[in-house]
Amino acid sequence: MNNPHATHRLKTPSQIAASMTPPSAFPGPSANLGQLQPARNNPYLPTPTELALLAGYPVVLLFGALFSLVSPQTRAAPYDAIRHAHIQDSPLVPSYFARKDNLLNILFVKRGWAWITVAFFVFVFTHPALGTGARRARATVRWAVVTTWWIFVTQWFFGPAIIDRGFRWSGGKCEVAGGEVDRGTASTKEVFTNAACKSVGGRWAGGHDISGHVFLLVLGSFFLVQEVGWVAARWARYVREERSVVMGDGAVKGAGVEKEEGKERRDVAVTALEALGRGGSFAAAVIGLCGWMLLMTAIYFHTCLLDSSWLSPGCTSPTSSRDGCLRFGSFYSQPTRFFLPQRATRPGPNMSSTSDTMAPVKFPPNLTELVKTSFAKALASGDVNFYPTQVTLLNINSIPFQLRYSPSLANKPKPPPSNPSQGSTPKHPFNPFASPSPAMLITPLEPTHNLILNKFAIVPEHLILATKEFKPQTHLLEGDDLAASYALINAYQDAGKELFAFFNSGVHSGASQPHRHLQFLDVEGMRGGLDSVGDGERWGVVAGRLAKGEEEAGKLPFRAFAEGIHKGMDGGQLREVYLRLYRRACEALGVDGTQKEGEARVSYNLAMTREVMAVVPRVAEGAEVRKGDEVVGKLALNGTVLAGTALVKTQAEWETLREDPSQVVEVLKKISVPTDGLGTKL
Secondary structure, X not given: OOOOOHHHOOOOHHHHHHHOOOHHHOOOOOOOHHHOOOOXXXXXXXXXXXXXXXXXXXXXXXXXXXHHHHOHHHHHOOEEOOOOEEOOOOOOOOXXXXXXXXXXXXXXXXXXXXXXXXXXXXXXXXXXXXXXXXXHHHHHXXXXXXXXXXXXXXXXXXXXXXXXXHHHHOOXXXXXXXXXXXXXXXXXXXXXXXXXXXXXXXXXXXXOOOOHHHHHHHHHHHHHHHHXXXXXXXXXXXXXXXXEEEOOOOOEEEHHHHOXXXXXXXXXXXXXXXXXXXXXXXXXXXXXXXXXXXXXXXXXXXXXXXXXXXXXXXXXXXXOOOOOXXXXXXXXXXXXXXXXXXXXXXXXXXXXXXXXXXXXXXXXXOHHHHHHHHHHHHHHHOOOEEOOOXXXXXXXXXXXXXXXXXXXXXXXXXXXXXOHHHOOOOOOOOOOOOOOOOOOEEEEEOOOEEEEEOOEEOOOOOEEEEEOOOOEOOEOOOHHHHHHXXXXXXXXXXXXOOEEEEEEEOOOOOOOOOEOEEEEEEHHHHOOOHHHOOOHHHOOOHHHHHOOOHHHHOOOOEOOEEEEOOOOOOHHHHHHHHHHHHHHHHHHOOOOOOOOOOEOXXXXXXXXOOOEEEEEEEOOOXXXXXXXXXXXXXXXXXXXXXXXXXXXXXXXXXXXXXXXXXXXXXXXXXXXXEEOOXXXXX
């Protein structure tokens, strides 16, 4: 005899699936339609309607990612990859909704769960379908479970939230600026949350930084969709499918079985708006705002990968389909990226300060247009000073060499002299690269550099690549410096333009700032004025000639060393070339050049083009210019000597060197190891 209590045992999922009525069991069209019973949906899987709604989230994120790629305004705006936002300076921000201080972000998204909660309870306590205390109690329990999940993910999970734990588990850490540590204003202690990291002056770097906003918007909106949608659909009699539930005896039935027939039986059909009621309409408005801000987040604040990474936990709320969520895959679309070696925060004794790990650095796709616009704005506002020049072309051992004259550059502002009466402790000199103003900053190149404008330009759109943290100009360059520089050169090359990069290091190199920076000139801009000079089209970057071999290098009045480079080289490979050239420059001066770290032992200039890297050792910044027995000035040279250019600031220097170009040859011999113009050291 069967156990009388057997019918009350809970069934396993496999037994439930087996007990579900198959479609073939339904009577045919000729049967009594009143007896038709639709096939039950699996209670552990989303219904077709729920799947369609869930699919809307990745569609919104994908659309936002694609829009950010094709929109001219978005592409032109500089982007901070660490903060996952465009630069917030108002002239550069691509849209009102790209600003973190937009009203919907401040008043709605940052208080998002409060809005979700208010919308939910307004609906629960105003809709007649939920008029009993038991129903409201069950709804409150569901809200409490989902809210607990939101707290665990974003706020607290027996310590750091899951969102912070996930960042650290994926390799992230809090990095404190080295300069702040040295000055004792910050600590290197371990911190476990993004907020704690910012409080000690650090930044959340490395790892996978997921989007808490996307999680909130997806979880909250889908929770409201399920809580409001099914109730309103049944109330309006729009239900053509229904979620299934497992009853206490293990039977699978439609969720509508729990409705109170007496209160929900109506003879008059209602519209969708009437079915929603005031509370449901308010919830629908909140859902709509969630969708809009999700789209804005996808366009302006996060990549598609970051957005989609929290679709899964956002969809797996306790009131979502039992299995959780549509698995949105691995589409990953971003603007042009180049890669830099990620430096170890604390290199060990056997580690170089540059590792081979590559981290993405994001350039705006239309970088050249962004630079052009930024330069024009800074020039109009007075943040950049542009000094026009006159130009002539000299013949230096058959090499065309530019001589430029800018009288207004002689009036370039100088820093005020130190005042001994202010005490024995000198003030720190002004550092223009420490915190560049929004007008000068073109774009951050995370995680290590900023691309900014040169305040004093004689060539339009003169660029500077400066380290974010203070690093000495006199120390050897690191792999990330070289990789970022070469990536910038290649970004211009991809846009059909050519950049000349140079670096001044040491007292004799022409360096003027102690904060490490490399400089970049548009080669086409360097040709300015040459069309009025005879044979001006013959001029080309001298460093480019060095790529042709020793014969071209031998024509220079000084020793220069060069090696070819190519687009496939990473930061480590570029640094190997750099160290070989540095070693040869040291050997030319009789100095041991086997060092790989620390302060350089000689002064030198470095130059880079798309095809070549070159180094010239320096023994002097310049030399006197004489007219007969009278000293009329001084010709000083920096890394642009490897471009084949020189600059004078006085009329006397200009006229003297034009009349006697041999003096330029003599100065070039004096600034480095001289040669006889045939490649032989003098």
